[in-house]
Amino acid sequence: MGRPTGPGKIESLASNAAPVPRPGARADLAARLFNFDIDDAGVKPEHQDWLRSNVVAAFRRFPGSGLFLQGSASRSGANAHNLDLSRRRVEAVSRFLTGQGVPAGQILTSFTGEELSSSRSGEDERDRAVTAVLLSAPATPVRFRAHAPLDGFEESPDRARQLDRLTIGVGETKEVDLDNGGLVGVLTTGNPAIASVRPSSFPIQRSVTILGTGGGSTLIEARDPSGVVLLARLLVVVKNVVRHSIAIHVVRDNAGHSSQRGTSSIQQIATGMNDLYRRQANVSLVWDGSVNLVTVARDLGDKIESAEGNPSDEWLAVTSLGAPGVRCRVFFVHDFDFTNTAKEELGGVDAIPGRDAMIGDDTPQRLETKATAHEVGHLLGLRHAAPDQLMGTDRVNAGLRISASEADLLNPTPGPPLVIPQIRI
Numbered sequence: 001m002g003r004p005t006g007p008g009k010i011e012s013l014a015s016n017a018a019p020v021p022r023p024g025a026r027a028d029l030a031a032r033l034f035n036f037d038i039d040d041a042g043v044k045p046e047h048q049d050w051l052r053s054n055v056v057a058a059f060r061r062f063p064g065s066g067l068f069l070q071g072s073a074s075r076s077g078a079n080a081h082n083l084d085l086s087r088r089r090v091e092a093v094s095r096f097l098t099g100q101g102v103p104a105g106q107i108l109t110s111f112t113g114e115e116l117s118s119s120r121s122g123e124d125e126r127d128r129a130v131t132a133v134l135l136s137a138p139a140t141p142v143r144f145r146a147h148a149p150l151d152g153f154e155e156s157p158d159r160a161r162q163l164d165r166l167t168i169g170v171g172e173t174k175e176v177d178l179d180n181g182g183l184v185g186v187l188t189t190g191n192p193a194i195a196s197v198r199p200s201s202f203p204i205q206r207s208v209t210i211l212g213t214g215g216g217s218t219l220i221e222a223r224d225p226s227g228v229v230l231l232a233r234l235l236v237v238v239k240n241v242v243r244h245s246i247a248i249h250v251v252r253d254n255a256g257h258s259s260q261r262g263t264s265s266i267q268q269i270a271t272g273m274n275d276l277y278r279r280q281a282n283v284s285l286v287w288d289g290s291v292n293l294v295t296v297a298r299d300l301g302d303k304i305e306s307a308e309g310n311p312s313d314e315w316l317a318v319t320s321l322g323a324p325g326v327r328c329r330v331f332f333v334h335d336f337d338f339t340n341t342a343k344e345e346l347g348g349v350d351a352i353p354g355r356d357a358m359i360g361d362d363t364p365q366r367l368e369t370k371a372t373a374h375e376v377g378h379l380l381g382l383r384h385a386a387p388d389q390l391m392g393t394d395r396v397n398a399g400l401r402i403s404a405s406e407a408d409l410l411n412p413t414p415g416p417p418l419v420i421p422q423i424r425i
């Protein structure tokens with residue numbers, strides 16, 4: 001039988017001091033309901049008032065909210081007894097709330113007995129407590145986010161529909177962040193033979209790991225702890241690796257015109273470009289690491305003539321010296337003459353798709369990787385598309401990015417396209 005200790009007491013906790021169920025979660029409300037009677041689990045009227053006006057009210061307003069309750073006990077008495085007492089306290093609070101209409105599936109409970117007691121004395125009213133942390137439905141919704149830039153993640157242009165997309169290779173794992181993941185109780189995979197996600201149940205970390213198990217498309221859905229409310233969706237597209245061989249050349253002529261491009265610049269371009277294609281489209285550009293020095297037995301002049309669509313003699317003189325049997329060949333040259341001066345700094349190709357691209361030394365350093373990746377994109381069949389993509393028409397200012405549609409052109413996803421229900425979240 002318990003020993004009465006007077007009215008129930010409540011203190012607000014700073015959210016960072018509260019036992020938030022996962023690191024990084026933002027608690028909207030955190031409080032300690034304490035001074036339970038000694039050796040008793042009864043929820044006192046003062047606690048009930050607070051729970052009604054705070055927690056019950058929040059769940060009425062935001063049905064997708066989540067609540068974390070942790071029971072504790074003071075140090076006096078046996079350890080096992082205190083553990084059981086803390087369990088009964090947290091269950092009593094949980095029962096009170098479900099009696100008020102809070103969905104049981106959205107309450108997560110734990111109990112610590114005397115383990116987390118901060119007091120030195122055997123009996124402290126603050127230890128006879130249940131701590132409540134409320135994660136109310138946020139103003140900004142739960143949403144998948146890129147964990148790292150250029151990692152195959154593409155945000156949905158339709159923010160309301162939230163069908164963000166991740167491109168990933170078979171057998172590959174990638175991390176994806178989750179905004180407001182504290183509200184997520186469960187992550188489900190439409191087809192585990194295509195992709196799986198870890199962790200898949202509460203508590204969800206700030207980022208989750210997605211494994212591409214087999215080629216195809218599937219949806220990962222984030223739902224609230226009740227499993228009823230759909231909070232966010234992620235389209236996962238799992239691709240087999242596509243490999244293309246690539247050779248790199250540095251060109252000079254017999255009149256002293258020569259590309260001054262150094263090995264470190266070439267290494268940087270090749271690494272950046274390959275990284276981009278691999279992460280965004282699971283396309284691997286296989287380069288043996290060698291740079292072929294090509295000497296043309298004629299004077300190429302200040303600029304190599306291109307004559308777009310109709311390769312010039314100079315262009316053919318250069319490309320005839322390229323490495324044989326390679327899918328893509330890049331020639332670094334001293335300068336390259338485009339008939340269209342707007343394209344001047346970005347090299348060029350003689351056909352789409354083709355095999356050969358030239359990049360002039362006059363390409364600004366900040367654009368080197370993008371320019372080379374852009375031209376190689378042409379070789380692999382990509383054409384100019386919307387701005388801000390790799391093949392964007394605003395090529396100088398557009399970002400270094402391969403869009404989802406470009407990735408699908410470069411490396412089609414196995415299996416039938418996924419029929420995605422038109423659900424608005």
Ligand SMILES: [Zn+2]
Pocket residue numbers: 374378384
């Ligand atoms: Zn182009």
